[in-house]
Amino acid sequence: MTLPAIHIEGLTKRYGSGDTAVDALKGVDMSIAPGEVVGLVGPSGSGKSTLLKCLGAVIEPTGGRMQLGGQNIYDGSASGWQIDDLRALRRDRIGFVFQAPYLIPFLDVTDNVALSLMLAGKGNGIARQRALELLQALDVAHRAGAAVSELSGGEQQRVAIARALANQPPVILADEPTAPLDSERALTVMHILNQMAQQYQTAIIVVTHDEKIIPTFRRIYHIRDGKTYEEAGEGRTI
Amino acid sequence: MISLAGRDILHSWGKYVFTGAGLGLLIGVTLSMAGIYRGMVEDARMLLTNSGADLWVVQRDTLGPYAEPSTLHDDSWRGIAGLPGVAATGNVTYLTMQARRGDDDVRVMVVGFEPGHPGEPTNLIAGRPITRSHYEAVADEKTGFLLNEEVRVRRHDYTVVGLTRRMVSASGDPMIFIPLKDAQEAQFLKDNDAIINDRARTAANPGLNRPNVPGLLDAVIASQSANHNVNAVLVQVAPGWDENLVAESIRRWKRLQAYTRAQMEEILIAKLIATSAKQIAMFLVILAIVSGAIVSFIIYTMTLGKIREIAVLKLIGTPNRTIAGMILQEALGLGLAGFIVGKAVATLWAPYFPKYVLLETGDAVSGFLAVMLICTLASIVAIRAALRVDPATAIGG
Numbered sequence: 258m259t260l261p262a263i264h265i266e267g268l269t270k271r272y273g274s275g276d277t278a279v280d281a282l283k284g285v286d287m288s289i290a291p292g293e294v295v296g297l298v299g300p301s302g303s304g305k306s307t308l309l310k311c312l313g314a315v316i317e318p319t320g321g322r323m324q325l326g327g328q329n330i331y332d333g334s335a336s337g338w339q340i341d342d343l344r345a346l347r348r349d350r351i352g353f354v355f356q357a358p359y360l361i362p363f364l365d366v367t368d369n370v371a372l373s374l375m376l377a378g379k380g381n382g383i384a385r386q387r388a389l390e391l392l393q394a395l396d397v398a399h400r401a402g403a404a405v406s407e408l409s410g411g412e413q414q415r416v417a418i419a420r421a422l423a424n425q426p427p428v429i430l431a432d433e434p435t436a437p438l439d440s441e442r443a444l445t446v447m448h449i450l451n452q453m454a455q456q457y458q459t460a461i462i463v464v465t466h467d468e469k470i471i472p473t474f475r476r477i478y479h480i481r482d483g484k485t486y487e488e489a490g491e492g493r494t495i
Numbered sequence: 496m497i498s499l500a501g502r503d504i505l506h507s508w509g510k511y512v513f514t515g516a517g518l519g520l521l522i523g524v525t526l527s528m529a530g531i532y533r534g535m536v537e538d539a540r541m542l543l544t545n546s547g548a549d550l551w552v553v554q555r556d557t558l559g560p561y562a563e564p565s566t567l568h569d570d571s572w573r574g575i576a577g578l579p580g581v582a583a584t585g586n587v588t589y590l591t592m593q594a595r596r597g598d599d600d601v602r603v604m605v606v607g608f609e610p611g612h613p614g615e616p617t618n619l620i621a622g623r624p625i626t627r628s629h630y631e632a633v634a635d636e637k638t639g640f641l642l643n644e645e646v647r648v649r650r651h652d653y654t655v656v657g658l659t660r661r662m663v664s665a666s667g668d669p670m671i672f673i674p675l676k677d678a679q680e681a682q683f684l685k686d687n688d689a690i691i692n693d694r695a696r697t698a699a700n701p702g703l704n705r706p707n708v709p710g711l712l713d714a715v716i717a718s719q720s721a722n723h724n725v726n727a728v729l730v731q732v733a734p735g736w737d738e739n740l741v742a743e744s745i746r747r748w749k750r751l752q753a754y755t756r757a758q759m760e761e762i763l764i765a766k767l768i769a770t771s772a773k774q775i776a777m778f779l780v781i782l783a784i785v786s787g788a789i790v791s792f793i794i795y796t797m798t799l800g801k802i803r804e805i806a807v808l809k810l811i812g813t814p815n816r817t818i819a820g821m822i823l824q825e826a827l828g829l830g831l832a833g834f835i836v837g838k839a840v841a842t843l844w845a846p847y848f849p850k851y852v853l854l855e856t857g858d859a860v861s862g863f864l865a866v867m868l869i870c871t872l873a874s875i876v877a878i879r880a881a882l883r884v885d886p887a888t889a890i891g892g
Contacts, residue, residue: 377812
């Protein structure tokens with residue numbers, strides 16, 4: 258039996274304390290298999306970003322349990338984080354794709370991807386070779402030596418996806434990756450994410466408001482008032 | 496591993512070049528200020544070296560002849576020359592004044608000397624030494640005089656027959672050498688109206704104008720008109736003699752003050768230029784603080800401009816030390832660029848200063864280390880700001 262890439266149970270997050278406390282997450286349950294791409298949909302202030310930040314190990318939940326590839330990484334009933342080095346966790350096991358690509362402007366395309374590998378301890382040569390392979394897979398290898406400012410929005414987003422995939426993390430968290438793109442490019446990015454999820458057996462959570470990409474998900478988690486509700490999607494082939 | 500700082504500098508090199516150039520001009524001013532101080536010290540040392548003396552004999556209880564006025568009779572040298580250990584003596588006068596050059600004037604130190612004795616001009620770069628007893632001069636090139644030009648000192652014109660280099664007073668004024676007798680006249684004699692006035696006063700004094708003592712009035716007037724004073728006697732000590740012992744002997748037997756080279760350096764550097772040195776030191780401290788504040792502000796602003804990138808770097812697992820290292824390296828890079836520009840401009844503009852500017856390698860090394868230290872300290876604020884960046888800010892919401 259394959260272990261879920263992400264499994265969370267009863268995850269809660271409270272900001273502040275006393276009368277001013279706000280419960281952003283009120284017991285979120287979620288389980289995503291390797292290679293699966295799921296949507297996370299909800300209105301503003303519903304807790305999407307908080308959930309993403311908890312999954313990305315950049316803020317600490319208040320309660321519940323969180324597992325990555327079967328490994329307990331957070332347990333609210335125990336001592337919280339079960340891993341000492343959260344920076345290494347983010348570097349090696351979680352990839353991030355943002356609404357804007359947020360590439361490092363002073364690095365060229367290859368080095369933007371290779372940097373993640375170098376941070377993980379790979380040598381320059383190996384890191385750049387792997388980066389080129391990913392850029393090839395994402396069809397932007399012809400811009401490998403270009404400055405990121407010379408790339409179109411769609412190309413930049415592909416490079417950002419390549420960077421997220423660099424260390425072959427079991428999970429990628431994508432925060433509205435298609436928001437700045439037109440329909441055609443948005444669907445292309447979703448196609449790439451699905452393809453990469455299959456190829457690398459990576460679980461991808463896509464936070465989105467984008468109506469045009471919602472039909473592409475097989476499963477969608479709706480989040481409202483800090484709780485998730487699962488729904489089967491259309492899973493339309495792109 | 497990629498050099499993030501190097502890439503960032505290459506990416507925005509124009510900004511770094513202009514910022515480095517601006518900082519460099521500030522560093523150039525700082526290096527020049529240090530050079531001005533070194534130049535003052537060097538001028539003082541050159542003054543002593545060029546005089547060719549081992550001892551300076553001056554009026555008792557004075558710090559003469561450079562730091563305080565000193566007057567000696569011009570025959571004092573006879574008694575000094577007879578003391579054991581004295582190889583040579585020379586009378587000298589020093590007078591700082593505005594010497595006329597055509598319709599203009601130039602600030603100089605007029606030195607009266609005896610040819611062939613200590614105190615005569617050295618470092619002759621053009622022309623010849625003074626050979627006549629009167630109305631010839633040797634001028635330092637910094638005065639702007641040319642060979643055969645006329646220089647007016649008080650009431651007389653002197654022909655420039657030789658030019659020297661680096662013959663300056665302790666305050667950096669270039670020297671003009673003239674024969675001792677001419678210099679004594681220039682320094683101590685009064686103008687014609689004052690002489691006539693004094694003669695009339697003397698003649699009106701019944702104590703000095705006695706009809707029954709013939710020749711008394713003329714003798715008194717002659718003594719008033721003639722001048723037999725000098726400012727110092729320069730002494731060369733015979734080989735093998737301890738200059739301290741010779742100086743002590745002069746102090747004891749001649750009732751005069753005698754300074755050795757070390758004592759004279761102490762007077763010039765620790766007393767005469769001490770206030771100027773403190774002034775410059777104060778200015779250097781202010782410049783260091785201003786430079787530090789500017790570097791700090793620039794680095795802080797540059798870091799704030801990269802907050803989003805820093806958040807992303809932290810989110811993808813970049814260690815804090817790598818981010819801190821990037822900011823520190825950029826600050827040091829800026830300091831290095833600034834230092835190179837500063838050293839270059841300080842070297843380029845040094846010859847155009849009216850007084851000597853001595854840029855020492857040791858000062859440049861100290862300056863470089865100070866710039867690096869200031870840049871390191873200045874980057875602390877920016878590093879703290881970068882380390883406080885929450886990686887969560889890279890994620891929206």
